[in-house]
Amino acid sequence: MLIVTGLEAGYGKSRVLFDINLTVADGQLVTLMGRNGMGKTTTVRSIMGLIRPTAGTIRLDEEDISRASPERVARLGVGLVPEGRRVFRTLTVRENLVATSANRLRRAEPWTLKRVCDLFPRLGERINQRAGTLSGGEQQMLAIGRALMTNPRLLILDEATEGLAPLIRAEIWSCIERLKGEGQSILLIDKNLHAVKPLATKHFIIEKGRTVWTGTSAELDADHEQTSRYIGL
Known part of the structure; x- marks a missing residue:
């Protein structure tokens, strides 16, 4: 589904990504790992069209989205739960969820307000509460629900x-x-390896803006000596 090849990007004259390569196939949960400051969020921003790559390609299915706008990337079916949640604090839980509602891919069983509240019952209990008054955990649930x-x-x-x-x-x-389990394709950035490893299909580790290791959870455990240099296992 997603193929990133030789990605280079940065901010102004500051180059952050030098050679990022990763893939996410349909139905996979793939992790992007590395220590802080290695380029994980910059990679995500590049995929979403928030940063214009200087080299390399980003393909979603058969379409090259390397130069696509964020609006185009979203319409093609990429949903982002950003670092820091970034919910609309003055809107209610219901308004946050309804504001992003769309079924452009014409799914037979799309995500709806009811389905999100079934996934996160706390949101259903606070449906008319302003997002800015929610706890940090509840805001994270809302950010995930909004993307869904x-x-x-x-x-x-x-x-x-x-x-x-x-x-x-x-x-x-x-x-x-x-x-x-429902077949949602996921690209995940998280430091909780204990929770990530049982779920992930594949891991990509980046170091100083380059993809330096790729493998399964079993290979991650087996290659402890090598990977610990990059993620501090």
């Missing part, structure tokens, strides 16, 4: 459980596992 309401083919989660309480974190992981 776009009915994406590919869901990108950037630090989905960072800074959350253990119980909320466990609830988020349970929902991610459920989404994978």
Whole structure:
């Protein structure tokens, strides 16, 4: 579904990505890992069209989206849960979810307000509450629900459980596992290796803007000596 090849990008004259390569096939949960400052979020921003790559290609199915606008990328079915949640704080939970509702891919069973509230019952209980008054964990649930309401083919989660309480974190992981079980394609950035490894189809590790290792969870465990240099296992 998603193929990133030789991606280079940065901010102004500052180059951050030098050679990023990764793939996400239909129905896979793929992780993008690496220490802070290695280029993970810049990679996500490039995929979403928020940063214009200087070299390399990003393909979604058969379409080259390397130069596509964020609006075009979203319409093609890529949903983003950004780092820091970024919910619309002055809008209610219902308004946040309805504002992004779309079924451009004409799914037979699309994500709806009811379905999101079934996935996250806390949101249903706070449906008329302003998003800015929710807890951090509830805002993260809302950010995921908002992305799901776009009915994406590919869901990108950037630090989905960072800074959350253990119980909320466990609830988020349970929902991610459920989404994978339903066939949702996911690109995930998260530092919680204990939770990630049982779910992931494949891992990509980046170091200083380059993809330096690719493999399965079993290969990640077997190659501990090599991968620990990049992610501190």
